[in-house]
Every structure is written in C-alpha cells, then in structure tokens.
Amino acid sequence: MQYALKNDQRIEPSPKAKALCPICHTTVIAKCGTRRIHHWAHEGLKNCDSWKENETQWHRDWKNRFPSDWREYVQHDESGEKHIADIRTPHGLVLEFQHSHLEPKEREVRENFHKKIVWVVDGIRLKKDYPRFQNGLKNFKRTTTQGYYLSPNPEESFPALWLNCPVPVFFDFLGTVVTNAPDAIRNPLWQLLPGRREGNAVIVAMAREHFVEAASRPPQPIQTRQPLPQPPIQRATLNINALRQLDPQLFRKLMRPPRRPPFRRL
Ligand SMILES: [Zn+2]
Numbered sequence: 001m002q003y004a005l006k007n008d009q010r011i012e013p014s015p016k017a018k019a020l021c022p023i024c025h026t027t028v029i030a031k032c033g034t035r036r037i038h039h040w041a042h043e044g045l046k047n048c049d050s051w052k053e054n055e056t057q058w059h060r061d062w063k064n065r066f067p068s069d070w071r072e073y074v075q076h077d078e079s080g081e082k083h084i085a086d087i088r089t090p091h092g093l094v095l096e097f098q099h100s101h102l103e104p105k106e107r108e109v110r111e112n113f114h115k116k117i118v119w120v121v122d123g124i125r126l127k128k129d130y131p132r133f134q135n136g137l138k139n140f141k142r143t144t145t146q147g148y149y150l151s152p153n154p155e156e157s158f159p160a161l162w163l164n165c166p167v168p169v170f171f172d173f174l175g176t177v178v179t180n181a182p183d184a185i186r187n188p189l190w191q192l193l194p195g196r197r198e199g200n201a202v203i204v205a206m207a208r209e210h211f212v213e214a215a216s217r218p219p220q221p222i223q224t225r226q227p228l229p230q231p232p233i234q235r236a237t238l239n240i241n242a243l244r245q246l247d248p249q250l251f252r253k254l255m256r257p258p259r260r261p262p263f264r265r266l
Helices: 057-063 104-114 129-137 208-216 240-246 248-255
Strands: 004-006 009-011 018-020 027-031 039-042 071-076 082-088 094-098 117-122 148-151 169-172 189-192 201-206
Touching (some): 082 104, 094 104, 104 117, 201 208
Parallel strands (some): 117 169
Antiparallel strands (some): 004 009, 071 082, 082 094, 148 201, 169 189, 189 201
16 A cells, blocks of 8 residues: 555655554554565555555556545445545546456456446566567557557457456556657557457557546546447548458449439329
8 A cells, every 4th residue: 555544644654654544444554665665564464455466666656647646545335345446536437457367256346346447457467468469469450540459359469357348458568667769569558448349359559648648537538338439440531442452342332323212203
C-alpha cells in the first residue's frame, strides 16, 4: 500500500512511521528499505486484502500517473466486502494494474465486484510474453481507422486468461524500461476490446498519455461491458484498384449499377 491513515489523513510511508490500514484499521508499519518500493505493511504478516499483490515499481509508476486521491480507493459492495481499487476515478471507473497471474474465476469475481473496470496488464511478466506478441503482430490486419487492428487469432498474441474478458484489457509491453528510442510496438498500450467482430478480435494501439486522459475524463471514451463500439472500421475509403486485386467478387458487386425500382403500372 502506498497510503495509510493517520488522524484521518492519507499518508505515504516514511521511515519508522506507523499508521492504520484503510481497510481493517489495524496498525501498519512503513517499510522503507532498499529492496522493495516503500510501502505500508500490516504489523502481523497477514494482508487483509487478499486481492492485493506485492506492489512493484511498475504498479507504482502507473498509479502515480493519476491524482493521489484516486489511488488505492477503498471499494465497498452491498454486503460490506471491501477491496482496494488501484485507481478509481471520480466517475467510478476502476483501473486495476495486474502483474501476477490470476485464475479466470478470480478475474471474474473482481470484475463483478468493481463493475466498471478495465485491466492494465504487465505484458512482460513471462519471458515468452513479449516475443509471442511480436510474433502475433504479423497477423494483425490494419483497418481504415488508425490504430485499430483485427486479429483472427488473438491467442497468438495474448495470454489465454485475457482472451475472453468482458471488459477492455490494456497490455503494457514496456514494463519499467525507459527507452530513449521511439519504439512503435512497446510505447503504446495495446487494448484488446471485449467481444469479436466477424470472428476477429479488435485491438487498438493507444498512446499512454491518451489512455490516462481517456480514463480520466467523463464521458468515458473507455467503455466497459458495452457491445463493441462501432468503430469506424467499416467506413472504408476504398482504393478501387487495390480492391479489384484483393477481392474481385466484392469489386464487381460494388461496381454494379444500382438496381432501378421496379416499374409500377398505374
Ligand atoms: Zn488491513
């Protein structure tokens, strides 16, 4: 945890400080060592929010892109269950930054608890993760909308757990690496939209700054649990010559003169 409570104020860890856990209100101790990022830990070994994984620099960097009072928001449900949302915006969108593995069932439970949620996934957790994506990228089909791609085989690019998520999943293949050179693959986030369009997964490359902005402002351009937005994918500007070669049948169909309305006898 980055925040704990002292005199009802949210405070960050400082050496030897003690405060209260915002969830269970027991004592937490500041851990300000050199091995892990500075954080609050329960006095006992047990963490009261079993959903929270050990925070890495990657988590912290992402959370720090948002205002501090949106970070580590204590979410309640009707039954009184509480969990910390990594980020909750004032309009109720939860962003969860996920590094470690989840079982599909766990993932579902969290989606149901937070309701309006999108995932940001550490795309380089396993050694094979990034090479798989690079390889799968070859089969992405460009669309006429910049940044939108279709993939008939998203399993070639992404870990199985995330393939059929009912909410958007953003893959971050950069980790905490600082690249000086522009890297068209690693710099954007790659969003896997829920659902399929004519058998294809829809994938959107999105600049990080744009993601932060889009998640922050209402009305939310980032939709959760909506049918696929109708991205202007089909609004193609046709290059007739290219189409003639690519799909002669469609070409002939499009070039056919429009049918006249049937002649009506008076
Ligand atoms: Zn606690």
